[in-house]
Amino acid sequence: MNDLGFLAVTALLAVPAAAALLLVLLSGYRLGARLNVGASLLSLLAAAILFGARPEANLYLRVDDFNLYLIVLNNLVSFTTSLFSASYIAHELETGRLTPTYLRFYHVMYQALIFAMNLALLANNIGLLWVAIELATLITVLMVGLYRTRAALEAAWKYFILGSLGIALALFGTILVYLAAQPTMGEGLPAMAWDRLLTRADAFEPALLNLAFVFLLLGYGTKAGLVPLHAWLPDAHAEGPTPISAILSGLLLNVALYAVLRFKMLMAANPAALAPGPLMVGLGLLSLLFAGLMLYRRGDIKRLFAYSSIEHMGIITFAFGMGGPLANFAGLLHMTMHSLTKSAIFFAVGHISQVKGTQRISTLRGLTVTHPVLGWGLVAGVIAIAGMPPFGVFMSEFLVVSSTFARQPLLALPLVLGLLLAFGTLLWRLNGMAFGKPDSGPTAPVQASTLPMMTHLALVFVAGVWLPGPLVAWFHHVAILLG
Amino acid sequence: MLHGLAFDVAHLLAGGMVIASFLLLYQDRLSALINVFALHSLVLVLAVAWQAFIQEAHHLYVTAGIALVFKVLIIPTALHRIIRRLGIHRTLEVVGGVGLNMLAGAALVALAILVMLPVTATADPLAREDLAFALAVVLLGLLLMVIRHNAVSLVIGFMSLENGLVLAAAGARGMPLAVEISIAFSVLIALIVIGIFLFRIRERFDSVDMQAMDAFREKRRR
Numbered sequence: 001m002n003d004l005g006f007l008a009v010t011a012l013l014a015v016p017a018a019a020a021l022l023l024v025l026l027s028g029y030r031l032g033a034r035l036n037v038g039a040s041l042l043s044l045l046a047a048a049i050l051f052g053a054r055p056e057a058n059l060y061l062r063v064d065d066f067n068l069y070l071i072v073l074n075n076l077v078s079f080t081t082s083l084f085s086a087s088y089i090a091h092e093l094e095t096g097r098l099t100p101t102y103l104r105f106y107h108v109m110y111q112a113l114i115f116a117m118n119l120a121l122l123a124n125n126i127g128l129l130w131v132a133i134e135l136a137t138l139i140t141v142l143m144v145g146l147y148r149t150r151a152a153l154e155a156a157w158k159y160f161i162l163g164s165l166g167i168a169l170a171l172f173g174t175i176l177v178y179l180a181a182q183p184t185m186g187e188g189l190p191a192m193a194w195d196r197l198l199t200r201a202d203a204f205e206p207a208l209l210n211l212a213f214v215f216l217l218l219g220y221g222t223k224a225g226l227v228p229l230h231a232w233l234p235d236a237h238a239e240g241p242t243p244i245s246a247i248l249s250g251l252l253l254n255v256a257l258y259a260v261l262r263f264k265m266l267m268a269a270n271p272a273a274l275a276p277g278p279l280m281v282g283l284g285l286l287s288l289l290f291a292g293l294m295l296y297r298r299g300d301i302k303r304l305f306a307y308s309s310i311e312h313m314g315i316i317t318f319a320f321g322m323g324g325p326l327a328n329f330a331g332l333l334h335m336t337m338h339s340l341t342k343s344a345i346f347f348a349v350g351h352i353s354q355v356k357g358t359q360r361i362s363t364l365r366g367l368t369v370t371h372p373v374l375g376w377g378l379v380a381g382v383i384a385i386a387g388m389p390p391f392g393v394f395m396s397e398f399l400v401v402s403s404t405f406a407r408q409p410l411l412a413l414p415l416v417l418g419l420l421l422a423f424g425t426l427l428w429r430l431n432g433m434a435f436g437k438p439d440s441g442p443t444a445p446v447q448a449s450t451l452p453m454m455t456h457l458a459l460v461f462v463a464g465v466w467l468p469g470p471l472v473a474w475f476h477h478v479a480i481l482l483g
Numbered sequence: 484m485l486h487g488l489a490f491d492v493a494h495l496l497a498g499g500m501v502i503a504s505f506l507l508l509y510q511d512r513l514s515a516l517i518n519v520f521a522l523h524s525l526v527l528v529l530a531v532a533w534q535a536f537i538q539e540a541h542h543l544y545v546t547a548g549i550a551l552v553f554k555v556l557i558i559p560t561a562l563h564r565i566i567r568r569l570g571i572h573r574t575l576e577v578v579g580g581v582g583l584n585m586l587a588g589a590a591l592v593a594l595a596i597l598v599m600l601p602v603t604a605t606a607d608p609l610a611r612e613d614l615a616f617a618l619a620v621v622l623l624g625l626l627l628m629v630i631r632h633n634a635v636s637l638v639i640g641f642m643s644l645e646n647g648l649v650l651a652a653a654g655a656r657g658m659p660l661a662v663e664i665s666i667a668f669s670v671l672i673a674l675i676v677i678g679i680f681l682f683r684i685r686e687r688f689d690s691v692d693m694q695a696m697d698a699f700r701e702k703r704r705r
Binding site for chain 1: 598599601602603604605610614617618621625628634637641644645648651652655656657658659
């Protein structure tokens with residue numbers, strides 16, 4: 001059992017790393033895309049094995065109920081995104097936006113990014129967690145600048161500066177956690193192993209932990225796109241290749257938030273330390289309201305959905321900030337639903353903007369008429385992300401709102417206001433795009449695989465109608481762990 | 484060991500870094516800024532080596548060595564070459580006056596000490612003062628990034644901030660090597676990214692002044 005689990009953990013790191021090395025050597029883009037899909041599938045299988053066989057935690061890596069579900073989600077979405085990316089990049093090559101050399105680089109970076117995200121999720125050592133997120137940041141910076149246009153470089157530069165700044169603050173926070181732990185835990189590696197820190201956290205110096213958490217929340221919060229540290233996010237989403245927008249929104253933001261939650265658990269284990277909840281509730285509400293307002297004036301379709309990601313990160317942060325079994329449950333569910341829905345939307349948007357040759361909302365009109373499959377896919381995705389039944393996002397948002405009403409009715413007001421703002425804007429925008437009068441733009445049929453988009457939407461739909469019992473039990477268990 | 488002397492020298496070197504951060508704040512020529520950054524890193528190397536000596540932590544010598552090679556020698560040389568090749572070793576414009584920036588810097592140092600000393604009351608006094616200085620260097624690095632428009636000075640601001648982080652990591656007794664290597668590693672990657680960026684930005688914008696980018700951004704907003 002343990003051997004198998006150990007093997008699976010090794011595979012989760014070794015497969016993407018080996019694939020990245022192999023992709024450096026392969027020059028054909030078709031072969032590259034296939035290898036990319038194959039390696040992502042292998043990682044997904046390895047992640048699935050972990051359900052059955054879990055290795056013992058050591059000083060560096062650890063698999064528990066909390067990160068296991070994120071690892072599976074991470075590898076599932078990166079697999080479907082690799083399918084989407086295979087049909088997406090073929091088009092980019094045809095139109096000459098990318099050259100074969102850049103494509104090779106793109107595939108290498110794709111696998112390296114999966115490696116970095118898996119490492120971040122598996123890490124038990126808070127230093128290793130930091131290294132993995134730093135690696136993921138640098139890789140995505142390179143990916144965002146891939147098109148080498150002025151706008152792409154500007155976006156990548158901004159992301160680089162803000163991302164590194166966030167990462168630097170997070171490192172300072174990590175050092176402070178070590179300093180808080182060191183008198184109790186002694187010197188060396190054990191004082192950085194998260195599970196050992198958790199068992200002894202009540203003896204740490206609370207003031208030092210407080211300071212550390214502020215730095216960590218700001219640092220990793222930058223990566224999670226929380227307002228006021230979100231400025232990089234819309235640009236990075238709009239200017240990078242669309243598969244990367246899907247990965248950024250669907251996965252990387254989750255990974256950053258996961259890091260925050262790990263430290264929140266440490267804080268909660270020390271009764272004398274500051275309660276992390278109010279800080280997170282504040283940042284979450286701010287992000288939600290700000291993004292809700294910003295959604296209104298967007299003219300670029302990818303920017304629109306980037307702001308919607310900020311909004312949803314705000315909701316999730318808010319839910320975890322509220323804490324308690326119900327709100328945590330809602331937060332976990334929302335994390336999953338947002339990942340699946342947002343990446344499905346980006347799959348649709350990617351194909352649409354390729355066919356139409358533009359990302360401007362004002363020129364995207366009547367998509368359900370010109371491109372029925374993609375158009376209706378977008379409609380379903382936007383309805384889901386806006387939080388309408390019968391999709392899963394409705395359920396998680398409903399849980400967040402109702403648990404807030406039960407405990408802090410006053411906080412529920414701004415929460416509902418933000419949700420309604422975003423809801424209204426998204427549907428209003430969707431109306432023009434999906435049902436407006438089609439203009440004279442290109443109406444060529446799409447050469448696209450819509451399978452990834454359909455799969456995600458189907459999963460979100462099923463989750464909205466019926467959540468399997470074991471999954472509910474699982475989330476309940478993790479929600480209690482999160483405190 | 485002479486505890487008093489060990490303490491005083493550590494204090495002197497960490498304080499030296501804060502002073503070097505102040506020097507960075509008011510440089511108005513790009514090449515001078517790079518030279519002061521090299522000095523900043525050199526003080527860091529000495530501070531880390533001294534920590535290695537008094538803590539008898541040999542892995543810190545490696546950290547000091549990496550910092551010496553990359554931050555004192557390679558990065559400043561590379562930056563000098565970049566600005567010469569791009570022909571941008573002219574005067575820098577600074578947001579706000581020098582006096583105002585120095586005042587803000589002094590306020591940040593006071594803030595760092597006020598925040599750090601009370602919360603580390605129980606910690607080892609050596610780590611404690613080191614950490615206060617490190618936070619001051621980090622905050623001054625942030626200030627430097629805010630008051631400059633030029634891409635090269637942004638990068639220098641960021642790396643001086645990173646120097647502060649290395650100082651903090653070195654002061655934390657027995658912090659595992661993995662972290663320090665990663666810091667050096669990140670500097671290396673950062674340099675590659677920056678090298679690519681500066682050339683590309685220059686190529687596309689005919690300037691590395693971030694205001695050119697800002698102007699461009701305003702035009703295509705929304």
